[in-house]
Amino acid sequence: MSAKIDFSVEELGKRGVKSPIKLSKVHGDFIANYVTDNEFVLYNVDVVLGDQPPIDRTQVFEAAGPREMIYFSPQHVHAGIVTCGGLCPGLNDVIRAIVRCLWFRYGVRRISGIRYGYKGLIPEYGFNTKELDPEVVDDIHKIGGTILGSARGGGKQVTEIVDSMERLNLNMLFAIGGDGTQRGALDIAEEVGRRNLKIAVIGIPKTVDNDFSFIQRSFGFDTAVNKAVEVVTAAHMEAHSQINGIGLVKLMGRESGFIAAHTALASHEVNFVLIPEVPFDIKGPNGLLHHLEERLQRRSHAVIVVAEGAMQDKLVKEVKTDESGNLKMVDVGRYLRDQIQEHFDRKKIEINLKYIDPSYMIRSAPAVPVDSIYCERLGNAAVHAAMAGKTKTIIGLINNEFVHIPMKAAVSQRNHVDPEGNLWRDTLDATNQPILMENKNPQGPTVSEGTDPLELSR
Ligand SMILES: Nc1ncnc2c1ncn2[C@@H]1O[C@H](COP(=O)(O)OP(=O)(O)OP(=O)(O)O)[C@@H](O)[C@H]1O
Numbered sequence: 001m002s003a004k005i006d007f008s009v010e011e012l013g014k015r016g017v018k019s020p021i022k023l024s025k026v027h028g029d030f031i032a033n034y035v036t037d038n039e040f041v042l043y044n045v046d047v048v049l050g051d052q053p054p055i056d057r058t059q060v061f062e063a064a065g066p067r068e069m070i071y072f073s074p075q076h077v078h079a080g081i082v083t084c085g086g087l088c089p090g091l092n093d094v095i096r097a098i099v100r101c102l103w104f105r106y107g108v109r110r111i112s113g114i115r116y117g118y119k120g121l122i123p124e125y126g127f128n129t130k131e132l133d134p135e136v137v138d139d140i141h142k143i144g145g146t147i148l149g150s151a152r153g154g155g156k157q158v159t160e161i162v163d164s165m166e167r168l169n170l171n172m173l174f175a176i177g178g179d180g181t182q183r184g185a186l187d188i189a190e191e192v193g194r195r196n197l198k199i200a201v202i203g204i205p206k207t208v209d210n211d212f213s214f215i216q217r218s219f220g221f222d223t224a225v226n227k228a229v230e231v232v233t234a235a236h237m238e239a240h241s242q243i244n245g246i247g248l249v250k251l252m253g254r255e256s257g258f259i260a261a262h263t264a265l266a267s268h269e270v271n272f273v274l275i276p277e278v279p280f281d282i283k284g285p286n287g288l289l290h291h292l293e294e295r296l297q298r299r300s301h302a303v304i305v306v307a308e309g310a311m312q313d314k315l316v317k318e319v320k321t322d323e324s325g326n327l328k329m330v331d332v333g334r335y336l337r338d339q340i341q342e343h344f345d346r347k348k349i350e351i352n353l354k355y356i357d358p359s360y361m362i363r364s365a366p367a368v369p370v371d372s373i374y375c376e377r378l379g380n381a382a383v384h385a386a387m388a389g390k391t392k393t394i395i396g397l398i399n400n401e402f403v404h405i406p407m408k409a410a411v412s413q414r415n416h417v418d419p420e421g422n423l424w425r426d427t428l429d430a431t432n433q434p435i436l437m438e439n440k441n442p443q444g445p446t447v448s449e450g451t452d453p454l455e456l457s458r
Pocket residue numbers: 084085086087117118119151152153154155156177178179180181182183184185187206207208323324325326
């Protein structure tokens with residue numbers, strides 16, 4: 001972590017309203033307590049023995065939770081909820097939690113869902129909102145997707161968006177989305193500030209890829225890994241049942257290989273994981289094809305998992321972007337499929353290659369319970385933050401505590417699998433693939449060369 005980022009959270013103003021949620025201020029009375037602004041969560045828990053500098057706001061995040069004094073009178077609140085970017089398991093759970101917490105805990109009665117991302121606030125795309133209440137959201141956590149719809153693009157039309165927020169008389173906006181969404185939310189909050197409006201902008205970080213900075217895990221990630229493991233199990237079964245069977249699975253991960261690495265760790269059926277963070281060659285004496293051939297000679301079947309962002313530096317010839325400015329990628333899964341088939345055809349070696357791309361099936365699934373619980377708690381924390389008048393803030397989970405993270409810090413960096421870190425090391429242990437499959441590097445040893453007791457069972 002950069003020690004220079006200040007994690008202080010902005011607020012709209014002085015809080016003059018007593019919270020209606022009737023919590024306690026004392027410990028030991030069996031009633032949950034309000035959280036004060038003096039409660040913090042240490043970000044970096046690594047302990048270095050020796051002289052420690054005093055702890056300051058660059059090392060701690062403000063604890064999330066209900067404040068005793070709040071900024072908004074619930075009867076005057078009109079809240080907006082928007083979901084942007086790609087789908088992710090748990091979106092509906094978060095929407096549901098926000099609506100229910102606003103309604104039941106604070107007594108807020110005006111809640112508008114913004115349809116199809118920020119575009120729902122832009123007249124050019126058809127201004128589009130949907131009234132929300134506990135009945136509307138009652139069962140939505142059982143289905144995937146988002147009942148509000150989502151969209152890419154539109155986020156830079158800040159003037160129109162804030163005009164619409166003014167017209168709707170919104171005084172809080174919950175933006176559920178990834179890095180782009182939170183950049184957009186920050187721009188919106190800044191425009192709100194320039195106009196001297198009192199609108200709290202709170203972000204709930206969403207990325208199925210799990211590469212949001214600072215937070216320990218993003219919602220939907222566990223669901224994604226669960227689904228991906230099912231796919232790998234099928235790919236392995238197919239591969240195992242054929243002569244030189246190869247199961248090739250492409251998983252999401254535009255810039256990071258977290259889903260791929262975790263899936264390999266969980267399934268123990270994967271022989272090669274290819275991720276954006278670790279370079280590799282396809283051909284040559286230390287390339288993937290060479291090692292794949294060796295694997296087939298030894299075990300007659302193999303499973304490969306590739307994250308969609310792998311190899312893009314080599315594959316993308318012409319830079320094209322989507323409406324949000326994200327790079328349009330070349331399909332690395334199909335590319336690998338063709339390269340593998342050609343290689344073995346050329347050598348007249350029979351293979352049976354099955355390519356599976358479950359990306360959208362994974363991303364549109366309903367959340368598994370562990371994610372549902374997480375979403376429920378994120379949604380509640382977001383409402384408490386907004387009611388207290390916090391703004392330009394996202395809700396995060398750090399060291400198992402819910403915290404407020406300034407949007408500016410949250411979008412300043414992105415998480416990656418560290419090729420030298422313990423996640424990747426353990427992933428290599430689980431696959432037994434060469435540490436580096438690059439010809440310019442000397443033929444690397446496998447992690448546990450020749451001594452892998454699991455090898456026979458894979
Ligand atoms: N740099 C930016 N500044 C302002 N708004 C942005 C920016 N990048 C993206 N947005 C807006 O945020 C919204 C979502 O962006 P995007 O499509 O990149 O998804 P995301 O939130 O990053 O989620 P995902 O993880 O699915 O990519 C879009 O409306 C987009 O216009």
